[in-house]
Amino acid sequence: MYEIMMQNLLSPVVLFFVLGLFAAIVKSDLKFPNGLGEALSIYLLMAIGLKGGMELSHYSVESVAKPILGTLLLGTVLPVITLLIMRLIKMDLYNAIGLAAAYGSVSIVTYGAAVSFLEKNGTSYEGFMNAMVVLLESPAILISLLLLKIMEKTKKQPIITLQNAGVVHPALQLIDKEVIKESLFGKSVLLLLGSLIIGLAVGEAALPAVKPLFIDLYSGVLMLFLLNMGLIAGKRLPELRKHGLKLVLFGIFMPVFSGVLGVLVGNLAGLSPGGAALMGVLAGSASYIAAPAALKTSVPEASPSIYLGLSLGITFPFNLIIGIPIYYHFAQWIQ
Secondary structure (H helix, E strand, C coil): CHHHHHHHHCCHHHHHHHHHHHHHHCCCCCCCCCCHHHHHHHHHHHHHHHHHHHHHCCCCHHHHHHHHHHHHHHHHHHHHHHHHHHHHCCCCHHHHHHHHHHHHCCCHHHHHHHHHHHHHCCCCCCCCHHHHHHHHHHHHHHHHHHHHHHHHHHHHCCCCEEECCEEECHHHHCCCHHHHHHHHHCHHHHHHHHHHHHHHHHHHHHHHHHHHHHHCCHHHHHHHHHHHHHHHHHHHHHHHHHHCHHHHHHHHHHHHHHHHHHHHHHHHCCCCHHHHHHHHHHHHCCCCCHHHHHHHHHCCCCCHHHHHHHHHHHHHHHHHHHHHHHHHHHHHHHC
8 A cells, every 4th residue: 555655646646736735835836837727737728628528438328337327426426425524624605615526526637537546556447537527517516516406405494385376395496507508518617528429429549639638648638737746736725724724625525425335336336446436536536616616606605725725735645645545445355
């Protein structure tokens, strides 16, 4: 286990993140040009979606049905668990919802780093796992926003109301098109889902056109992106001090709990050890791209310094350095 963790820690992907973190801590003038970070994230979303769609074209619906159900289950359960924990530690509703959306969703870059880790260790995994990234992105955001609307409504009105001479549960009134639009058609989800569909449609025939940019250059672009993420995470770290030790501990222990749960679900879905490890990474990571984008407009009362500072400042580096080897080791052990 120690050797696996050290191997991951000394990989170029992780070391560039550490370099960015160090630069932020020592207040270096190193910074990325405006728009470059956004361009790199667009590239990564397209690359993961395309590769997932092309790999998914090799499989029948029957062979991916269980992993899809497992992924949707995780996307539904994890936000609820996070919300319950936050309410137990007396977190206010809006920030609890913000963390539920972030920790129920997925970190694209953590997943990309995990794929690089598996490939470096010569561990095979199901190619359709890239598609599971897309499936886990939206449900958690949608579930979290619906939970917020339901909890707000139940404070203001009875559990059931009469409308048009029929009995209507408030939950049915809460699914407004703006919430659905933010969850399903935000830029991150749209790029992932769109690229996945394109990759699925064109299949292996598109490999000569896709390979030079989206496969051969993937690792190099990931290093650049993580250098920028290190700079951002380093600037977010001081914000967490305002919110106490409980949140910091949550940012460490929640990914371990969720990651182990993800590995178990992957194992029950019949995935290989490599695939189950990736399912653990998906469950154990926290979103700092898609979820914050949705929260910014849907839950403006939630503080970005909490959900973004925790996911990017604590959970992201924890997973990158320690979490990925833990999920990998557990997936190997359980099988």
